[in-house]
Amino acid sequence: MISVIQRVREARVDVEGQTVGAIGHGLLVLVCAERGDTEAEADRLLAKLLKLRIFGDEAGKMNRSLQDVAGGLLLVSQFTLAADTTGGNRPSFTQAAAPDEGRRLFDYVVEQARALHPVVATGRFATEMQVHLINDGPITIPLRIAPAAPVQ
Numbered sequence: 001m002i003s004v005i006q007r008v009r010e011a012r013v014d015v016e017g018q019t020v021g022a023i024g025h026g027l028l029v030l031v032c033a034e035r036g037d038t039e040a041e042a043d044r045l046l047a048k049l050l051k052l053r054i055f056g057d058e059a060g061k062m063n064r065s066l067q068d069v070a071g072g073l074l075l076v077s078q079f080t081l082a083a084d085t086t087g088g089n090r091p092s093f094t095q096a097a098a099p100d101e102g103r104r105l106f107d108y109v110v111e112q113a114r115a116l117h118p119v120v121a122t123g124r125f126a127t128e129m130q131v132h133l134i135n136d137g138p139i140t141i142p143l144r145i146a147p148a149a150p151v152q
């Protein structure tokens with residue numbers, strides 16, 4: 001799974017002029033399921049999101065996690081993170097999971113996040129969205145969770 005994590009002061013997602021998801025201080029995470037991803041990769045992604053220490057402590061050092069600061073988590077599906085731009089000027093998205101599988105895995109991440117964290121909001125899968133944010137820092141971190149190597 002591919003994600004882009006942004007520490008935000010606030011963020012929201014609008015669809016057709018209506019806000020469908022919003023948070024205050026926390027993380028806005030763009031999420032893309034790739035071909036071959038499973039719930040195992042989704043679980044590892046979520047664990048990393050909740051524990052990643054990118055919020056300041058009393059000394060201003062990035063030493064606190066989303067859970068530590070009780071921040072919001074705004075998850076937005078973004079298949080274009082799988083873009084391959086090596087072959088010309090038009091991106092290829094063949095590495096992105098098929099739409100049904102991408103939706104299933106995104107919904108799984110959201111369901112698990114809501115079970116583990118008190119403030120979770122989302123955009124709408126496969127919908128034209130406008131994402132508004134005030135980036136805090138700015139702190140923006142790309143994260144790729146590759147399938148685990150088979151045990152031998």
